[in-house]
Structure formats: structure tokens, C-alpha cells
Amino acid sequence: MAIIDFILFLIIANLKLFNITTLRFYNFYPRAFCNFESINNKEKLESIIFSNTISDDLAGFLNRQDYSQLGLIMDSNTQEHCYPLIKSKLPAHQTFAFTAGEINKNLDTCTQIWQWMTECGFDRKALIINLGGGVTGDMGGFCASTYKRGVRFINIPTTLLSQVDASVGGKLGIDFNGFKNHIGVFAEPIAVLISDEFLKTLPEVELRSGYAEVIKHGLIQNADYFSCLKTQDWESQDWKTLIEKSVSIKKSVVEKDPKESGLRKILNFGHTIGHAFESFYLDSDNHLLHGEAIAIGMISEAFLSNKKSGLTLDELKQITNLLLGVYGKIEIPTADVDAIVALCSQDKKNDSERINFSLLRKIGQCEYDITGSTLEIKEAIAFYQSL
Numbered sequence: 023m024a025i026i027d028f029i030l031f032l033i034i035a036n037l038k039l040f041n042i043t044t045l046r047f048y049n050f051y052p053r054a055f056c057n058f059e060s061i062n063n064k065e066k067l068e069s070i071i072f073s074n075t076i077s078d079d080l081a082g083f084l085n086r087q088d089y090s091q092l093g094l095i096m097d098s099n100t101q102e103h104c105y106p107l108i109k110s111k112l113p114a115h116q117t118f119a120f121t122a123g124e125i126n127k128n129l130d131t132c133t134q135i136w137q138w139m140t141e142c143g144f145d146r147k148a149l150i151i152n153l154g155g156g157v158t159g160d161m162g163g164f165c166a167s168t169y170k171r172g173v174r175f176i177n178i179p180t181t182l183l184s185q186v187d188a189s190v191g192g193k194l195g196i197d198f199n200g201f202k203n204h205i206g207v208f209a210e211p212i213a214v215l216i217s218d219e220f221l222k223t224l225p226e227v228e229l230r231s232g233y234a235e236v237i238k239h240g241l242i243q244n245a246d247y248f249s250c251l252k253t254q255d256w257e258s259q260d261w262k263t264l265i266e267k268s269v270s271i272k273k274s275v276v277e278k279d280p281k282e283s284g285l286r287k288i289l290n291f292g293h294t295i296g297h298a299f300e301s302f303y304l305d306s307d308n309h310l311l312h313g314e315a316i317a318i319g320m321i322s323e324a325f326l327s328n329k330k331s332g333l334t335l336d337e338l339k340q341i342t343n344l345l346l347g348v349y350g351k352i353e354i355p356t357a358d359v360d361a362i363v364a365l366c367s368q369d370k371k372n373d374s375e376r377i378n379f380s381l382l383r384k385i386g387q388c389e390y391d392i393t394g395s396t397l398e399i400k401e402a403i404a405f406y407q408s409l
């Protein structure tokens with residue numbers, strides 16, 4: 023009995039130590055789920071709440087938190103379109119808005135955010151809300167988790183891409199000297215609140231960009247999901263259902279490998295080549311949205327999958343048809359190809375000189391740590407150009 027008492031005491035002491043009072047079952051949000059996994063390694067806890075009435079659910083969540091001050095980070099578009107949806111029920115808070123766009127996901131904006139936090143007098147018990155797409159979530163979370171060695175933050179993703187991808191998995195960061203997500207940390211928000219209400223004001227091209235990650239989730243983990251996506255025009259998808267399905271796929275992968283030492287790498291399918299395209303055109307007039315770049319990456323890496331990991335020609339055709347049907351064909355000047363290939367080897371997934379890929383064994387199954395050469399990347403891009 024004494025041992026059991028002692029174990030119970032340890033559990034209770036740990037719950038207090040890690041502020042487990044913030045963890046509860048959200049009975050009034052029937053689809054909410056919680057993650058106990060990170061308690062041992064002192065990371066913060068992540069709850070994902072699928073909300074039907076975002077302003078009430080956020081107010082309710084905040085009501086149960088213990089914080090000194092509340093800060094809200096958004097960009098110029100989410101300030102206009104999303105902030106009004108939550109503002110009236112928010113407790114007293116300070117706001118910071120930066121000019122929207124990937125181009126501002128940089129150290130200068132971080133400096134301004136840290137400056138604002140300092141001027142607001144935020145201490146370590148401050149709580150930050152990131153209201154926006156992946157740019158706001160990545161940068162706001164990075165600033166929060168580095169300010170005074172880390173304050174807690176909540177993500178409210180407002181684009182499809184950030185709802186199904188960027189807000190889950192704890193990767194935070196900014197672009198640096200033209201390299202995507204070059205500086206960053208892993209840290210978990212204490213909660214992610216997801217509502218499809220925000221998608222109503224999202225420009226169609228942004229919705230389509232996020233859809234690339236949804237397609238990726240089918241390709242790497244669930245062939246039925248991929249088949250299901252093929253049966254509908256992308257514009258008429260049931261977003262609520264897709265968001266929940268995609269979040270559950272991403273979450274299950276990330277939970278098995280939070281620090282990307284193995285399985286999590288499958289989420290990079292399409293991204294080794296896709297990121298290189300995104301980086302290359304970042305500052306140019308032809309700049310590509312993340313999903314548009316990843317669509318090119320997925321076609322190119324599906325080609326490599328056919329060459330190297332068993333994807334059949336028929337499957338390659340299915341993937342190419344779906345992606346070209348949604349994103350069209352983007353013209354890549356041959357003069358740009360060498361520089362794009364060179365950028366592939368800058369990707370975070372590489373150990374020294376080898377270029378690592380996550381490739382499909384078949385639709386619904388992905389393998390990681392498959393090495394490729396620059397010549398093979400050139401062939402893959404040439405395949406895309408030939409379509």
C-alpha cells in the first residue's frame with residue numbers, strides 16, 4: 023500500500039509541477055482530444071480543440087487558464103478578417119499585427135515582436151495567442167517560446183494549410199537569408215483551436231494551397247483517403263471532415279516520432295524538392311505558395327518513387343493527374359533548374375552530402391531515408407517539365 027501511496031503522491035506532484043490543471047476533457051467539444059505524451063520530457067502539453075463557435079470556445083478555454091497578461095499576434099489580413107470573430111469575447115489583451123506574407127517571416131519581424139512583448143511588460147506567465155496562418159503560427163510561436171526562455175502560447179490557425187499541418191507538431195521558426203525555416207525550435211502550444219469559420223474569408227488560392235497537404239496525407243498514410251479526394255472537385259470538399267481526418271493523420275505520425283528521428287520524415291514527402299522551389303522563388307515575382315510548391319515537389323518525388331521505391335506507373339499517373347488537375351502546370355525555366363537542385367541539398371533532412379527523400383512505396387505507404395543524387399533530382403524536375 024505504501025508503495026502505491028508513494029506512486030500516487032509522485033503522480034499528483036508531477037501533475038502540479040507541469041500545470042496539469044490546464045489539461046481536461048472537453049466534454050462540451052465532443053471531438054476534442056488531449057495528448058499526455060510530453061509530460062516526461064518537460065515539454066508543454068498540446069490540446070487540439072475542433073470548435074464550432076470559436077469565440078465562445080476560446081473565451082471558455084482562456085477562462086480556465088492562469089496567466090499574467092494576454093497578448094495576441096496576428097498579421098494584417100487576420101487582423102481584418104479573423105480578429106473580429108473572436109474580439110468581443112476576449113478578456114483584456116494587447117495586440118501586435120505585422121504585414122502579412124512569408125517575406126515577413128524573418129528576424130526583423132521577430133525583433134519587433136520581442137520589442138512589443140518587452141514594452142507590454144510580459145513576464146514568464148504571459149500567454150500569447152497566434153491568430154493566423156502558418157507564418158503567424160511559426161513566427162509567433164517561435165517568438166513566444168524564446169522570449170524570456172519561453173512563454174506559453176495558443177495557436178488559432180486560420181488557413182487550411184495551418185489547420186491541417188503547421189499548427190500540429192511543434193515545429194516553429196523563421197526564414198533566414200533565403201533559406202526556409204532555417205532558424206527555429208520545437209515547442210508545443212498549450213492548445214490549438216481549429217474552426218472552419220475562418221476559411222470563409224480565405225482567398226481561394228490559399229485554400230487550394232492547403233489542400234496539397236491534405237492530398238499528401240492520403241498519399242503517405244491512407245489510400246482510401248486519397249481515393250476519396252479523387253472523387254470530388256477540390257472546391258466542393260467537406261472541409262470540416264477533411265481537417266479532422268488530416269489532423270488525426272499528422273498527429274498520429276508526430277506522436278510516434280516528435281523530433282523527426284524516423285517516421286515523422288514521411289511528412290516530408292514532396293517537400294525536399296518542393297521546398298527548393300519555394301525558396302528559389304521566395305523573393306521573385308513568380309513566388310509560389312507553399313502548397314503550389316509542394317504540388318510540384320510531390321509530382322517530382324512521385325517520379326522518384328516510381329524509379330526507386332516501387333510506386334507503379336499507374337499510381338504515378340493517378341498522382342500526377344490529380345495534382346495537375348488542381349494546381350495546373352507551372353512553367354519552370356530550364357535556366358532556373360541548377361539553382362533549384364542546389365537548394366535541395368540545403369534541406370534540413372540531409373546528412374552531410376547525401377540528399378534524403380521520403381518516397382512512396384505505393385499510394386498510402388511512404389518510406390523515409392532514401393538517398394538520391396542531384397542527377398536524379400534533375401531527372402525528376404525534367405519529368406515535371408515534360409508534362
Ligand SMILES: NC(=O)c1ccc[n+]([C@@H]2O[C@H](COP(=O)([O-])OP(=O)(O)OC[C@H]3O[C@@H](n4cnc5c(N)ncnc54)[C@H](O)[C@@H]3O)[C@@H](O)[C@H]2O)c1
Binds near residue numbers: 154156184202
Ligand atoms: N510548422 C510547421 O510544421 C509547418 C508546416 C507547414 C507549413 N509551415 C509554414 O506555414 C507557412 C505557410 O502557411 P500559410 O499558407 O497558412 O501562410 P500565411 O500565414 O502567410 O497565410 C496565407 C495568407 O492568408 C492570409 N489569411 C490567413 N488566414 C486568413 C483568413 N481566415 N481570411 C483571409 N485571409 C487569411 C494571410 O494573411 C496570408 O496572406 C509557411 O511559412 C510554411 O513554412 C509550417
Ligand SMILES: [Zn+2]
Binds near residue numbers: 187235293312316
Ligand atoms: Zn508542407
